[in-house]
Structure formats: structure tokens, C-alpha cells
Amino acid sequence: MVDRRLVTLAALALLAMLAFMTIGLRGNIAFVVQLRGLKLLALLQVALSIAVSTVLFQTVTANRILTPSIMGLDALYLFGQTALVFLLGGLGYASLNGGMKFGIEVLLMIALAMILLWPLLRARLDINLMLLMGVTLGLLFRSLSALLSRLIDPNAFAVVQSASFANFNTLRADHTILGTIITVVAAALCWRARHVLDVIGLGRETAIGLGINWTRAAAGFLLLISILVAVSTALVGPVAFFGLLVAALAERLMRTQRHGLLLPAAALVAVIVLVGGQTLLQHGLGGASTLGVVIEFAGGLVFLLLLVLGSRK
Amino acid sequence: MIEIENVSLSYRDVPILRGINLCLPKGGITALVGPNGAGKSSLLSLIARLQPLQTGRITIDGLPVDTAPSRQLAQRLAILRQDGAVASRLTVRELVNFGRFPHHQGRPGNDDLRLAEAALMQFELQALSDRFVDTLSGGQRQRAMVAMTFCQGTDYMLLDEPLNNLDMFHARQLMRSLRAIADERQRTAIIVLHDINQAAAHADRIVAMRDGGIIADGTPEAVLTEDNLEAIFGYRMQITQLAGKPLVLHHL
Numbered sequence: 001m002v003d004r005r006l007v008t009l010a011a012l013a014l015l016a017m018l019a020f021m022t023i024g025l026r027g028n029i030a031f032v033v034q035l036r037g038l039k040l041l042a043l044l045q046v047a048l049s050i051a052v053s054t055v056l057f058q059t060v061t062a063n064r065i066l067t068p069s070i071m072g073l074d075a076l077y078l079f080g081q082t083a084l085v086f087l088l089g090g091l092g093y094a095s096l097n098g099g100m101k102f103g104i105e106v107l108l109m110i111a112l113a114m115i116l117l118w119p120l121l122r123a124r125l126d127i128n129l130m131l132l133m134g135v136t137l138g139l140l141f142r143s144l145s146a147l148l149s150r151l152i153d154p155n156a157f158a159v160v161q162s163a164s165f166a167n168f169n170t171l172r173a174d175h176t177i178l179g180t181i182i183t184v185v186a187a188a189l190c191w192r193a194r195h196v197l198d199v200i201g202l203g204r205e206t207a208i209g210l211g212i213n214w215t216r217a218a219a220g221f222l223l224l225i226s227i228l229v230a231v232s233t234a235l236v237g238p239v240a241f242f243g244l245l246v247a248a249l250a251e252r253l254m255r256t257q258r259h260g261l262l263l264p265a266a267a268l269v270a271v272i273v274l275v276g277g278q279t280l281l282q283h284g285l286g287g288a289s290t291l292g293v294v295i296e297f298a299g300g301l302v303f304l305l306l307l308v309l310g311s312r313k
Numbered sequence: 314m315i316e317i318e319n320v321s322l323s324y325r326d327v328p329i330l331r332g333i334n335l336c337l338p339k340g341g342i343t344a345l346v347g348p349n350g351a352g353k354s355s356l357l358s359l360i361a362r363l364q365p366l367q368t369g370r371i372t373i374d375g376l377p378v379d380t381a382p383s384r385q386l387a388q389r390l391a392i393l394r395q396d397g398a399v400a401s402r403l404t405v406r407e408l409v410n411f412g413r414f415p416h417h418q419g420r421p422g423n424d425d426l427r428l429a430e431a432a433l434m435q436f437e438l439q440a441l442s443d444r445f446v447d448t449l450s451g452g453q454r455q456r457a458m459v460a461m462t463f464c465q466g467t468d469y470m471l472l473d474e475p476l477n478n479l480d481m482f483h484a485r486q487l488m489r490s491l492r493a494i495a496d497e498r499q500r501t502a503i504i505v506l507h508d509i510n511q512a513a514a515h516a517d518r519i520v521a522m523r524d525g526g527i528i529a530d531g532t533p534e535a536v537l538t539e540d541n542l543e544a545i546f547g548y549r550m551q552i553t554q555l556a557g558k559p560l561v562l563h564h565l
Contacts, residue, residue, distance in 0.1 A: 195414075195418060196418075203399060205363050205392075206394075206399060208363055209361060209363075209394075209465075210412075211388070211414065
């Protein structure tokens with residue numbers, strides 16, 4: 001039997017998608033529908049990858065207030081953008097070959113994740129140390145970006161600024177299809193492993209006692225997470241708190257930590273927030289702000305709320 | 314049979330275990346006793362592959378613990394840790410059902426559900442079965458963890474201080490349940506115990522450790538002598554006999 005809450009969420013998500021596709025439809029309908037369809041696909045891809053990667057990350061690290069951005073992947077992305085602007089100038093950056101840039105960004109971020117994961121795989125390091133390494137590297141990349149952005153001219157800095165917030169308005173269709181395929185495959189792998197994830201949620205020692213090869217499983221899941229994060233970051237830019245918002249909402253709603261329920265709930269919540277929010281901003285508020293900024297704001301509030309509620313327990 | 318050959322362990326040059334050799338045949342209850350820091354828990358976690366072997370070799374029914382598939386080992390060996398905290402928010406029933414995971418990999422059959430219910434009943438957890446584990450008292454949680462370990466249904470059970478937080482009633486009941494499955498189903502329990510009289514009353518064999526080595530090994534009658542106990546714990550205590558079992562007056 002399918003959970004009633006999931007059905008409701010699915011209905012809401014469908015409604016959001018329908019609204020996104022149909023509101024204010026005029027002019028050359030075929031053209032607009034095709035444009036919006038691709039944009040919707042990108043939004044869905046980002047929603048799925050952020051939701052799945054955050055839930056997975058919180059399970060593997062046994063921490064409900066972490067997001068994958070702690071591994072420093074988005075900081076590396078930002079540093080990459082700043083370095084490109086620094087080297088090529090604002091105009092050169094804007095005229096870069098999009099597909100090549102996308103591919104290299106994804107590969108670089110996965111490479112960083114592999115460097116972080118390698119010692120873990122060799123069983124020489126525990127997860128906490130790896131996370132600390134991620135935080136430190138993130139700090140390094142952030143400082144380097146800050147240094148570079150002080151050296152470039154103000155016009156070029158504006159380009160960096162716009163690249164450093166998630167932007168759902170300038171999604172590029174050619175990357176979207178590739179990103180979607182990667183994300184769907186990764187999400188399907190997680191779905192197949194949902195029972196293993198439940199056991200991993202019990203903690204390292206209990207999971208080993210129940211026959212999980214912890215090192216291999218944890219490293220595998222962290223690799224999946226980095227692929228998901230890399231793809232979505234390269235597509236729209238960094239979204240640190242969005243995953244937190246989605247995972248926290250899904251958990252409150254489902255009142256369980258079974259991944260068979262949690263993963264689809266988080267994905268559906270992500271779709272509702274992202275697609276619904278984009279519709280609202282575009283048509284309700286006349287594109288007054290970028291959704292990325294709003295989501296970061298709301299996600300930050302949720303994060304603080306979680307901290308306060310958690311400390312009261 | 315669990316075979317431990319020449320196992321040593323050290324953390325940053327501090328030796329924890331020094332060349333342990335031990336053979337634990339199938340069936341029966343073995344109690345590990347010794348003062349704090351003797352290396353009992355470390356030995357158990359090495360047997361249960363919770364930490365990597367540094368030197369030596371440990372096999373369970375011929376399967377080396379460091380290279381055999383984890384799932385295969387989990388069908389033969391269950392471990393209850395001393396600090397049995399679980400990270401997830403789970404009900405008692407969900408937790409106990411996880412004990413069957415090595416057998417069904419997430420798709421429990423009727424047998425698995427039945428065995429989990431039986432474990433809930435055996436440890437009087439039916440009334441608590443829909444409570445969240447993090448709302449239980451320490452003793453109730455310990456019973457839930459024990460029930461999960463029991464329903465894993467393995468030939469070997471490693472229990473690290475299972476009597477922690479249990480009242481006298483439930484401590485006695487747990488020891489009797491262990492005795493029953495050891496006698497009736499030829500299952501094997503290796504228990505770290507601090508209550509030496511529980512060991513005397515229920516164990517078939519006592520292995521005494523101190524400073525990372527084994528210093529006495531044998532039946533309760535053979536190990537529990539005044540000289541041995543002084544060598545293990547560092548002070549002299551009186552021993553009497555009651556109902557045919559040695560009774561150590563360690564608190565006087």
C-alpha cells in the first residue's frame with residue numbers, strides 16, 4: 001500500500017508542475033511549451049539530486065543538520081568560477097564553451113571527492129576526519145576565491161557574484177539532458193539500496209554487526225553523493241541550505257527514517273518547493289528575485305530552527 | 314568454533330592485547346572477566362570485525378573475520394556492544410526486526426517477522442514495541458538491543474556487558490535465556506561480565522584477562538580461587554559455596 005502522505009505530496013508536486021507549464025501561456029505555444037519543458041526537466045533534476053544526496057549524506061554521517069556542501073564541493077566550484085573570470089576576464093568567461101565547462105566542472109568536483117574519499121576507502125580514516133578535511137579544504141577554496149575576487153576589476157566581480165548564487169533562470173538545455181540521465185541513474189541506485197541505508201542509519205558498529213561492509217558502503221554512498229552534488233552544482237550553482245530544508249521537511253512529515261518513505265518524500269518536497277517557488281516568483285512576483293536567494297534564506301532559517309529545537313530536547 | 318591465534322593490538326604504542334591465543338568451541342557460555350582496561354571489549358570487537366586486525370588471525374567456523382564477506386559472518390555471529398546506542402529514530406519493533414536483516418536483506422518473510430515477535434515476547438517488550446527507542450529507560454533500551462541480537466539467530470553471540478542497566482529480575486532472566494539456548498540449541502555465547510557471581514552461576518567456562526593477556530581459563534570452579542582472583546583483581550576476597558556454585562564475596 002502506498003502511503004497517503006506520499007500520494008498527497010505527489011499530487012502537490014504534479015500541481016506545481018502543471019502550474020509551471022500552463023500559467024500565462026501565450027504567443028507561440030509550441031515554442032513556449034518546449035522551452036518550459038526543458039526548464040522543468042532541469043528543475044526536476046536539481047530537486048531530485050539535492051534531495052537524494054542530502055538524505056543520503058545525513059544517513060551516512062549520522063547527523064541530521066549536515067548537508068553535502070560540508071565536503072567543500074561548492075567552494076571548489078566557486079573557486080573555479082572566480083579563477084576563470086580572473087584568468088579570462090568577464091567577457092572571456094561569458095564566451096566560454098558551455099558544454100566543455102560543464103563537463104570539466106563535474107569531473108573536477110568528483111576528483112576532489114575522490115581525493116577526500118581515498119583514505120576512507122583504505123580504512124585509514126574515519127568519517128569525522130574526512131568531514132573535517134572537507135571543511136578545511138572548503139575554507140581554503142573560499143579564501144582563495146576571496147583573494148582572487150579582490151584582484152579582479154569590479155565589472156568582472158559582478159560576473160562572479162551572479163555565478164555564486166544558484167540561478168534557475170539561465171538553465172542550459174544541452175547540459176540538462178545529460179545531468180538528468182546521471183541523476184536518475186544515481187537516484188535509482190540509492191532506491192535499490194534503501195534497505196541497506198536503513199541499516200547504515202543505525203550507526204557504524206550496529207551496521208557491521210548486521211553484515212554491512214561499512215567501509216565499502218560508506219565510500220560508495222559518499223561517491224554517489226558527490227556525483228549528484230557535482231552535477232546539480234555545475235548546472236545551477238551552489239545550493240547549500242536547500243537540501244537541509246527538504247530533508248528536514250520530509251522527515252517531519254513522514255515521522256520515520258525508513259528510506260523507502262524518506263527518499264521519495266524528500267524528492268517530492270524538493271519538487272514542490274523548487275517548481276512551485278519558481279512558478280510563484282516568475283508569475284506572482286514578476287521575477288523580482290532569483291529563487292536561489294529565497295531558498296537559501298528559508299533554508300538558513302530552517303537550519304537555525306533545527307539547532308534551537310535540537311538543543312531544547 | 315572461534316579460533317584466535319596470536320592476536321595483538323595496540324593504539325599508538327600502548328599495548329591493549331598481547332598475543333592472545335584462544336579457542337572457543339561451539340556450544341556453551343564463556344564468560345570474559347577482568348578489571349577495567351583488561352582488553353575484554355577490544356577482543357570482542359576484533360572477533361566481531363568492528364575494528365581491523367593488526368596482527369594474528371581470527372576465524373569463525375573457518376571463516377577469517379578480516380576477509381570473509383560481512384553478510385556471511387553476520388549470519389553466524391551477532392554482537393551486542395557496551396554502548397548500544399542507535400542513531401536513528403526507531404520503534405522497538407523496527408529495531409528488533411533489524412536483527413533479521415542478514416537473513417532477508419530488507420525483505421522480511423513470515424519466518425523473520427515471527428522470530429522478531431518471539432524475541433519481543435521473550436524479553437517482555439510487547440507493551441513497549443511501538444515506543445521510540447530514544448524514549449526508553451536505559452534498561453529497557455538494553456533489553457531491546459538484546460532482543461535484536463537474539464533474533465539475529467546466529468550460532469555465536471558476543472555480548473559486551475549485557476547486564477548493564479538491567480535490574481536483578483531482567484539480569485537473571487537474560488542469563489537464563491542464554492543458558493536455555495546454549496543447552497537446547499547448541500548455541501554459543503561469549504559474554505563480558507563484571508558480576509563474577511553471575512559468571513559462576515551460569516557460565517560453562519571463565520576466561521580471565523588482565524593487562525591484555527589471558528591469565529586464567531577453565532571451569533568456574535577451577536578459575537574462581539582466592540589466589541586467581543587476587544591475581545586478576547588485585548585484592549583478596551572470600552569464596553564460599555552456595556547451592557553447589559562458588560560464591561565470591563567480592564563486596565566485603
